[in-house]
Amino acid sequence: MVARHALGVLRCGALLAATLVLAGCPIPLPARYESSSRENLPAEPLDWVMVGVTTREEVLLKLGEADGEAPDGSWLAYGSVYSKGGVLFVLFAGGGAAGAGGERVEYRRLIISIDDRDVVSAIDTVTRDCWVSMVGMGSSGAQSPPCLKVDSRE
Protein backbone atom coordinates (compact mmCIF):
# COMPACT_ATOMS: atom_id res chain seq x y z
CA MET A 1 0.00 0.00 0.00
CA VAL A 2 2.78 2.47 1.05
CA ALA A 3 4.95 1.33 -1.86
CA ARG A 4 2.09 1.89 -4.29
CA HIS A 5 1.55 5.41 -2.84
CA ALA A 6 5.28 6.21 -3.09
CA LEU A 7 5.29 5.01 -6.69
CA GLY A 8 2.34 7.31 -7.42
CA VAL A 9 4.15 10.31 -5.90
CA LEU A 10 7.27 9.44 -7.89
CA ARG A 11 5.25 9.20 -11.11
CA CYS A 12 3.62 12.60 -10.42
CA GLY A 13 7.05 14.15 -9.75
CA ALA A 14 8.50 12.67 -12.92
CA LEU A 15 5.47 13.85 -14.89
CA LEU A 16 5.82 17.38 -13.45
CA ALA A 17 9.54 17.45 -14.28
CA ALA A 18 8.92 16.11 -17.80
CA THR A 19 6.16 18.71 -18.37
CA LEU A 20 8.47 21.51 -17.23
CA VAL A 21 11.31 20.32 -19.43
CA LEU A 22 9.07 19.96 -22.47
CA ALA A 23 6.94 23.07 -22.01
CA GLY A 24 9.09 25.35 -19.83
CA CYS A 25 11.41 28.16 -20.79
CA PRO A 26 15.05 27.11 -20.34
CA ILE A 27 17.06 29.58 -18.29
CA PRO A 28 20.82 28.99 -18.25
CA LEU A 29 22.43 29.17 -14.81
CA PRO A 30 25.87 30.80 -15.04
CA ALA A 31 29.03 29.52 -13.39
CA ARG A 32 29.51 31.20 -10.04
CA TYR A 33 30.33 30.66 -6.38
CA GLU A 34 27.37 30.04 -4.11
CA SER A 35 26.57 33.32 -2.35
CA SER A 36 27.45 31.99 1.10
CA SER A 37 30.69 30.36 -0.05
CA ARG A 38 34.17 31.69 0.51
CA GLU A 39 36.19 32.31 -2.67
CA ASN A 40 39.75 32.26 -1.36
CA LEU A 41 40.37 28.52 -1.30
CA PRO A 42 42.67 27.70 -4.23
CA ALA A 43 42.36 24.43 -6.18
CA GLU A 44 46.08 23.80 -6.02
CA PRO A 45 47.76 22.55 -2.81
CA LEU A 46 48.70 25.21 -0.27
CA ASP A 47 52.49 25.08 -0.47
CA TRP A 48 52.89 27.49 2.43
CA VAL A 49 51.26 25.05 4.90
CA MET A 50 53.88 22.63 6.24
CA VAL A 51 53.11 19.79 8.58
CA GLY A 52 55.00 20.18 11.86
CA VAL A 53 55.95 23.79 11.10
CA THR A 54 52.94 25.99 10.27
CA THR A 55 50.86 27.17 13.23
CA ARG A 56 47.10 27.65 13.56
CA GLU A 57 47.76 31.38 13.83
CA GLU A 58 49.54 31.40 10.45
CA VAL A 59 46.71 29.45 8.81
CA LEU A 60 44.11 31.89 10.15
CA LEU A 61 46.18 34.94 9.16
CA LYS A 62 46.38 33.61 5.57
CA LEU A 63 42.91 32.11 5.01
CA GLY A 64 40.78 34.05 7.51
CA GLU A 65 38.03 32.70 9.73
CA ALA A 66 37.43 28.98 9.17
CA ASP A 67 34.13 27.56 7.92
CA GLY A 68 34.16 25.11 10.80
CA GLU A 69 36.27 24.06 13.77
CA ALA A 70 36.43 21.00 16.01
CA PRO A 71 34.92 21.66 19.47
CA ASP A 72 38.33 20.77 20.96
CA GLY A 73 40.21 22.85 18.38
CA SER A 74 41.91 19.81 16.82
CA TRP A 75 41.00 20.77 13.22
CA LEU A 76 39.91 23.69 11.07
CA ALA A 77 37.65 23.24 8.03
CA TYR A 78 37.75 25.51 4.98
CA GLY A 79 35.37 24.94 2.09
CA SER A 80 33.99 26.39 -1.09
CA VAL A 81 30.95 25.64 -3.24
CA TYR A 82 31.27 26.54 -6.92
CA SER A 83 28.54 26.02 -9.48
CA LYS A 84 29.87 25.21 -12.93
CA GLY A 85 26.56 26.16 -14.50
CA GLY A 86 23.31 24.43 -15.31
CA VAL A 87 19.82 24.99 -16.61
CA LEU A 88 16.46 25.76 -15.04
CA PHE A 89 13.18 25.10 -16.88
CA VAL A 90 10.47 27.55 -15.82
CA LEU A 91 6.78 27.31 -16.69
CA PHE A 92 4.54 30.34 -16.19
CA ALA A 93 0.81 29.67 -15.98
CA GLY A 94 -2.21 31.22 -14.29
CA GLY A 95 -0.29 33.98 -12.55
CA GLY A 96 2.11 31.49 -10.97
CA ALA A 97 5.31 29.73 -11.91
CA ALA A 98 6.97 26.37 -11.46
CA GLY A 99 10.50 25.32 -12.23
CA ALA A 100 12.85 22.37 -12.26
CA GLY A 101 16.48 22.07 -13.21
CA GLY A 102 19.95 21.07 -12.29
CA GLU A 103 23.48 22.39 -12.07
CA ARG A 104 26.94 20.90 -11.76
CA VAL A 105 28.52 21.90 -8.45
CA GLU A 106 32.07 21.50 -7.23
CA TYR A 107 32.49 21.14 -3.46
CA ARG A 108 35.98 21.68 -2.15
CA ARG A 109 36.99 21.05 1.46
CA LEU A 110 40.27 21.45 3.27
CA ILE A 111 40.68 19.95 6.75
CA ILE A 112 43.75 21.14 8.63
CA SER A 113 44.47 19.04 11.69
CA ILE A 114 46.25 20.78 14.54
CA ASP A 115 48.16 19.21 17.43
CA ASP A 116 48.41 20.20 21.12
CA ARG A 117 51.21 22.67 20.33
CA ASP A 118 48.89 24.51 17.89
CA VAL A 119 50.95 23.30 14.94
CA VAL A 120 49.55 21.70 11.76
CA SER A 121 49.73 17.90 12.00
CA ALA A 122 47.90 16.87 8.79
CA ILE A 123 46.24 18.32 5.69
CA ASP A 124 43.35 16.62 3.98
CA THR A 125 41.81 17.99 0.78
CA VAL A 126 38.62 16.59 -0.75
CA THR A 127 37.02 17.79 -3.99
CA ARG A 128 33.72 16.39 -5.17
CA ASP A 129 31.75 17.17 -8.32
CA CYS A 130 28.03 16.43 -8.32
CA TRP A 131 24.76 17.35 -9.96
CA VAL A 132 22.36 19.33 -7.77
CA SER A 133 18.73 19.14 -8.81
CA MET A 134 16.13 21.71 -7.87
CA VAL A 135 12.35 21.99 -8.10
CA GLY A 136 10.08 24.86 -7.13
CA MET A 137 6.48 25.91 -7.34
CA GLY A 138 5.18 29.33 -6.34
CA SER A 139 7.23 30.55 -3.40
CA SER A 140 8.35 27.13 -2.17
CA GLY A 141 11.11 24.94 -3.49
CA ALA A 142 13.68 22.32 -2.67
CA GLN A 143 17.06 21.13 -3.86
CA SER A 144 19.04 17.96 -3.40
CA PRO A 145 21.39 17.94 -0.39
CA PRO A 146 25.09 18.76 -0.89
CA CYS A 147 27.26 15.74 -1.69
CA LEU A 148 30.00 17.08 0.61
CA LYS A 149 29.72 19.09 3.82
CA VAL A 150 32.38 21.78 3.55
CA ASP A 151 32.31 23.03 7.13
CA SER A 152 32.92 19.76 8.98
CA ARG A 153 34.74 16.44 8.84
CA GLU A 154 31.56 14.44 8.12
Place this chain on the structure above:
Amino acid sequence: MGGEVTRLPRSASALVLVLLGACASTPFGQPDLLTFIEDGQTTREQVFLALGEPSATYEDGRILTFRLARDEGGYFLVEKAPGFRSVKYSLVLAFDDAGLLRRHSLVAIKAP
Protein backbone atom coordinates in the same frame (compact mmCIF):
# COMPACT_ATOMS: atom_id res chain seq x y z
CA MET B 1 1.09 73.64 -29.98
CA GLY B 2 3.54 70.80 -30.73
CA GLY B 3 6.66 72.46 -29.32
CA GLU B 4 5.12 73.58 -26.02
CA VAL B 5 6.76 72.17 -22.93
CA THR B 6 4.80 71.92 -19.70
CA ARG B 7 6.89 73.17 -16.81
CA LEU B 8 6.61 71.71 -13.33
CA PRO B 9 6.13 74.22 -10.54
CA ARG B 10 9.28 74.79 -8.49
CA SER B 11 7.83 73.01 -5.42
CA ALA B 12 7.01 69.91 -7.52
CA SER B 13 10.56 69.85 -8.91
CA ALA B 14 11.94 70.04 -5.38
CA LEU B 15 9.69 67.15 -4.34
CA VAL B 16 10.94 65.03 -7.26
CA LEU B 17 14.54 65.77 -6.26
CA VAL B 18 13.87 64.78 -2.64
CA LEU B 19 12.22 61.53 -3.74
CA LEU B 20 15.10 60.69 -6.08
CA GLY B 21 17.57 61.49 -3.32
CA ALA B 22 15.81 59.03 -1.04
CA CYS B 23 16.54 56.27 -3.56
CA ALA B 24 20.28 56.81 -3.28
CA SER B 25 21.75 54.45 -0.69
CA THR B 26 23.62 55.83 2.28
CA PRO B 27 26.97 54.12 2.80
CA PHE B 28 27.32 51.98 5.96
CA GLY B 29 31.07 52.04 5.91
CA GLN B 30 33.24 54.10 8.22
CA PRO B 31 36.58 55.34 6.86
CA ASP B 32 38.27 55.07 10.26
CA LEU B 33 36.82 51.77 11.53
CA LEU B 34 40.15 49.91 11.44
CA THR B 35 42.66 52.75 11.67
CA PHE B 36 43.23 52.18 15.41
CA ILE B 37 44.69 48.70 14.77
CA GLU B 38 48.47 48.61 15.17
CA ASP B 39 50.68 45.62 15.92
CA GLY B 40 52.45 45.95 19.29
CA GLN B 41 50.16 48.82 20.35
CA THR B 42 46.50 47.81 20.25
CA THR B 43 45.03 45.89 23.19
CA ARG B 44 42.25 43.26 23.25
CA GLU B 45 40.14 45.68 25.27
CA GLN B 46 40.44 48.38 22.61
CA VAL B 47 39.40 45.88 19.95
CA PHE B 48 36.31 44.76 21.89
CA LEU B 49 35.34 48.37 22.61
CA ALA B 50 35.69 49.40 18.97
CA LEU B 51 34.43 46.32 17.12
CA GLY B 52 32.30 44.46 19.68
CA GLU B 53 31.87 40.68 19.77
CA PRO B 54 34.13 38.76 17.35
CA SER B 55 32.63 36.32 14.84
CA ALA B 56 35.00 33.56 16.01
CA THR B 57 37.69 33.00 18.64
CA TYR B 58 40.57 30.50 18.67
CA GLU B 59 43.10 29.28 21.23
CA ASP B 60 41.04 30.41 24.24
CA GLY B 61 40.42 33.83 22.77
CA ARG B 62 44.05 34.61 21.87
CA ILE B 63 43.04 34.88 18.21
CA LEU B 64 39.91 36.81 17.21
CA THR B 65 38.20 37.19 13.84
CA PHE B 66 35.70 39.77 12.62
CA ARG B 67 33.57 39.72 9.47
CA LEU B 68 33.65 42.84 7.32
CA ALA B 69 32.39 44.26 4.06
CA ARG B 70 33.20 47.53 2.36
CA ASP B 71 31.33 50.24 0.50
CA GLU B 72 32.21 53.74 -0.67
CA GLY B 73 32.19 54.95 2.96
CA GLY B 74 34.73 52.38 4.15
CA TYR B 75 34.65 49.10 6.08
CA PHE B 76 31.66 47.93 8.11
CA LEU B 77 30.99 44.91 10.34
CA VAL B 78 28.79 42.06 9.08
CA GLU B 79 26.71 40.07 11.54
CA LYS B 80 27.57 36.40 12.00
CA ALA B 81 25.38 33.97 10.07
CA PRO B 82 25.98 30.53 8.57
CA GLY B 83 28.35 30.78 5.61
CA PHE B 84 29.93 33.98 4.32
CA ARG B 85 26.99 35.67 2.58
CA SER B 86 27.68 39.45 2.31
CA VAL B 87 31.11 38.99 3.94
CA LYS B 88 34.02 40.34 1.91
CA TYR B 89 36.85 40.29 4.43
CA SER B 90 37.91 38.42 7.53
CA LEU B 91 39.94 40.47 9.98
CA VAL B 92 42.24 38.20 11.99
CA LEU B 93 43.87 39.53 15.15
CA ALA B 94 46.45 37.49 17.09
CA PHE B 95 47.38 38.71 20.57
CA ASP B 96 50.23 37.81 22.91
CA ASP B 97 49.68 36.49 26.43
CA ALA B 98 49.54 40.04 27.80
CA GLY B 99 46.65 40.91 25.47
CA LEU B 100 48.68 43.10 23.15
CA LEU B 101 48.18 42.72 19.38
CA ARG B 102 51.06 40.73 17.93
CA ARG B 103 49.99 40.25 14.28
CA HIS B 104 46.92 40.94 12.21
CA SER B 105 45.69 40.50 8.66
CA LEU B 106 42.69 41.51 6.59
CA VAL B 107 41.92 38.51 4.40
CA ALA B 108 39.79 38.90 1.26
CA ILE B 109 37.24 36.06 1.51
CA LYS B 110 35.53 36.87 -1.80
CA ALA B 111 37.13 37.50 -5.16
CA PRO B 112 37.31 41.21 -6.02
